[in-house]
Amino acid sequence: MERFMGKIQIVTDSVSDISVENEKKYDINIIPFPVVLGEKSYLSRVDFDNEGFYKMMEENDEIPKTSQITAYQFEEMYYDFYEKGCTDVILVLINSEGSATWQNSVLAIQNFFEEHPECRDKISITSHDGGSYSCAYGYPAEVAAKMAQEGASADEINAYLREILPKREVYFGIYNLKYAGKSGRIPSAAAFVGDKLGIKPIMKIWDHAITTAAKCRGEKKIVTKVADMTLADMEPGSEYQIVYGNDKSCSDELIKKMTELLGYGPTGVYQIGAAVAANAGPRIVGTVFNAKA
Secondary structure, eight states, X not given: OOOXXXXXXXXXXXXXXXXXXXXXXXXXXXXXXXXXXXXXXXXXXXXXXXXXXXXXXXXXXXXXXXXXXXXXXXXXXXXXXXXXXXXXXEEEESOTTTOSHHHHHHHHHHHHHHHOGGGTTTOEEEEXXXXXXXXXXXXXXXXXXXXXXXXXXXXXXXXXXXXXXXXXXXXXXXXXXXXXXXXXXXXXXXXXXXXXXXXXXXXXXXTTEEEEEEEEESGGGHHHHHHHHHHHHBOTTXXXXXXXXXXXXXHHHHXXXXXXXXXXXXXXXEEOOHHHHHHHOSOEEEEEEEBOO
């Protein structure tokens, strides 16, 4: 059956850390992640904003836990988009190695067409594994949505995402190891010793994996270390983004350092939301960029 021109809907999840402003500007559908803190369950971006979540973390000794977006939720969403006249749904989702969300979205595609055979040839659904966290896939999702607004085809958007997502690399420094240690990202013993000695890790996210790329003694060296490591790995002359948490002075310092080294500033500054803060802690700073080939 010949496809007709229609609405392309870009979908991501709240771990993408896309701002509310850009969510509306680019007409992106953002699915909120469930977060459990204490004995209560919340939906990020719905029950609190970033500042509200940071405050909740301060007032609660327990480490927040994130859940997953279910296949049932995706199936319901796909049918809703079909009823709204969408002809293409393109999803860009959280790292498949850190959450079952992407796998659930793919399973839901199969289930959706089995339960609604009348939708075949009328709507196309493609789900991309973001392979990372925060704006490492949030920024490409924004670009994809902007492409859709400017008249790009679904094939062109999917081709862009397939090309860009595997290139995305992240370096970020952690100021307080309490959350990373208890979440399992860094062994608890190493986190305890690190805090006592003032050692701060620089984490790397690349090809779905989170690793400790370097360590520095003291907070003052974090920004310089992140910037130097970014320059070593970054595609020359390419754009980059900055991520930060509850301390804007950290991002301001990193922006200044990166601009001094490169001669140009970032194309976006993203504040981490509940899911990233729950695992890394609320006070972090980092760079997101396209790695050298």
